[in-house]
Amino acid sequence: MEMDPLEVFEVEMPGEDYGAEKYREIIMDILQDLGLIMSIGRLYVYVDIKTPYFAVFGMIRGKQPPLKVEDVGDLVEAEGGYQITVEDEEHMANLIRVLWETYGRENVEQPDRNVLVVLSDESPKDLVVADLETEFKRDLMDALIRIAPEGFRNRRSEMGKDSFFFFAAEETIKPEMVAEAKEKFGGMKDA
Amino acid sequence: MLDPVMFTGGVYKHDLVTELIEDLGGYLLQKNVTQSEIILLMLVPHEDMPVLEALTKELRGKLERAPLAGTEIAVVTPTLAIHHLPHPACDVAEYIRRHGAKSNMIGMGRGVAREIAQMDEYETALINEHDAVVFIFGNFVDCILKKEHLYRNLTIPVIVTGGPEMEKEDFPYAFEYVQNVGRIAHRSRKATEIGSLDNIVAAAGRALDSVRASISKDPLTTTPPRVMEVVREQVPDIMHSYSPLPIALNLNGLRIKLPYEEYHEAVAGVKFDEGVTLGEIAKVMPSKMKNYILVRILPMSETGFVV
Numbered sequence A: 001m002e003m004d005p006l007e008v009f010e011v012e013m014p015g016e017d018y019g020a021e022k023y024r025e026i027i028m029d030i031l032q033d034l035g036l037i038m039s040i041g042r043l044y045v046y047v048d049i050k051t052p053y054f055a056v057f058g059m060i061r062g063k064q065p066p067l068k069v070e071d072v073g074d075l076v077e078a079e080g081g082y083q084i085t086v087e088d089e090e091h092m093a094n095l096i097r098v099l100w101e102t103y104g105r106e107n108v109e110q111p112d113r114n115v116l117v118v119l120s121d122e123s124p125k126d127l128v129v130a131d132l133e134t135e136f137k138r139d140l141m142d143a144l145i146r147i148a149p150e151g152f153r154n155r156r157s158e159m160g161k162d163s164f165f166f167f168a169a170e171e172t173i174k175p176e177m178v179a180e181a182k183e184k185f186g187g188m189k190d191a
Numbered sequence B: 001m002l003d004p005v006m007f008t009g010g011v012y013k014h015d016l017v018t019e020l021i022e023d024l025g026g027y028l029l030q031k032n033v034t035q036s037e038i039i040l041l042m043l044v045p046h047e048d049m050p051v052l053e054a055l056t057k058e059l060r061g062k063l064e065r066a067p068l069a070g071t072e073i074a075v076v077t078p079t080l081a082i083h084h085l086p087h088p089a090c091d092v093a094e095y096i097r098r099h100g101a102k103s104n105m106i107g108m109g110r111g112v113a114r115e116i117a118q119m120d121e122y123e124t125a126l127i128n129e130h131d132a133v134v135f136i137f138g139n140f141v142d143c144i145l146k147k148e149h150l151y152r153n154l155t156i157p158v159i160v161t162g163g164p165e166m167e168k169e170d171f172p173y174a175f176e177y178v179q180n181v182g183r184i185a186h187r188s189r190k191a192t193e194i195g196s197l198d199n200i201v202a203a204a205g206r207a208l209d210s211v212r213a214s215i216s217k218d219p220l221t222t223t224p225p226r227v228m229e230v231v232r233e234q235v236p237d238i239m240h241s242y243s244p245l246p247i248a249l250n251l252n253g254l255r256i257k258l259p260y261e262e263y264h265e266a267v268a269g270v271k272f273d274e275g276v277t278l279g280e281i282a283k284v285m286p287s288k289m290k291n292y293i294l295v296r297i298l299p300m301s302e303t304g305f306v307v
Helices: A017-033 A087-105 A132-147 A174-189 B014-024 B046-058 B091-096 B122-127 B141-150 B191-217 B224-234 B236-240 B260-268
Strands: A009-013 A040-048 A053-060 A072-078 A081-086 A108-112 A117-119 A128-130 A154-157 A165-170 B003-012 B026-035 B037-047 B062-065 B072-075 B102-107 B132-136 B158-161 B176-178 B248-251 B253-256 B282-286 B293-297
Touching: A009 A017, A009 A174, A009 B158, A017 A040, A017 A132, A040 A154, A040 A174, A040 B062, A053 A132, A053 A174, A081 A087, A081 B062, A087 A108, A087 A117, A087 A128, A132 A154, A132 A165, A165 A174, B003 B014, B003 B046, B014 B026, B014 B037, B014 B046, B026 B224, B037 B046, B046 B062, B072 B122, B091 B102, B091 B132, B091 B191, B132 B191, B158 B191, B224 B236, B224 B248, B224 B253, B224 B293, B260 B293
Parallel strands: A009 A040, B072 B102, B072 B132, B132 B158, B158 B176
Antiparallel strands: A040 A053, A053 A165, A072 A081, A081 A117, A108 A117, A154 A165, B003 B037, B003 B062, B026 B037, B248 B253, B253 B293, B282 B293
């Protein structure tokens, strides 16, 4: 499904208008800090402070394909192997690890800070350097835990393919509470 | 009367300022050197201010009033986790510090949530050693009201801060409530946010004034800065304390940052010019903060004289 970044962002907290407005800011700040805004299409937050519980439902924008060697650097065939020139060093550590695992340490050389040479006939073109999907989900979980009020230590999360549901409460989580939150999200989505 | 002021300037020739303060009969409370800059926190006799102002001008320094100087204020957050720190707790603590107070940040062990929040005896006693306390609460009306029991047993003035607009009547156990602070995830930089910090400092000022007023009804036998001077002279080991502020002043005493077991006799034995020792006019006891020494000066009604 095609979505704009945060095209829908709703926060509902019955009886706590100020809290709702402030939590909007907090969520924006935290998502911005962790660089997640572009990856989330729709976000619904529902808080019942009397019970109390804190619930978030969100839709993820598009799927991120795994990052391959050819995506992180320029790959050229060189004498006796392949040479990779990396511009963005963000994935350098991962790249070296993957090359070491595949070709062995003795067959990977680093003549310069951003240049790697692989001594092999096999092209490393299709090797997976980083699984962005997993990284994104880890960051997302981190963000949700940061967003939820700290006292809400009992948490449950459901990570789907293109959506996620997060629930945090102070007391033991009861199925009725989760069902109630999900029902509220149903209403918010239809509205 | 002594005026609390803060001098900011270069390290070069700053000893002229400290010498002048000594000559005028004022007190140097704190000296902070940050590379080539220096910040001096002082109490200066009101009528001698023009002399200090002239010297400050000559040294190209800056002299500001520091209304909270000589006091210690606790800034309490429900925990020390990322949810409550660094914003806004550090902003509040830093802002209070800039106005001259010594601010201590305290994260409660079990201060989180609505139903399970609690504070133990040790935390209560530790906070009670300060002159005033600022509690940083969140954005929900219901939670702020529910957390009242955390500060109900404190004997010092409590300033509660939170997000929503609430009435003074909602806080029978607090000295004042400052709104528009609450939980935020960014630094306080907007004019409204800085304004709220100003409100906290103003509230702290009023709280300290109320403590001063109640002390003035039964004055202390001597003033805390005077005790500080005498301890500095007669317990020279205090100069080797690694704390940035080896002697912290309170309105009704002071905290001396030396191990209690080794030094409490030396501290109790320091002698004033009038012939009395500190042990006779003050209680010297172990502080709840590390193993420091806490001094509480007795009021005139107990000793029968003023030195």
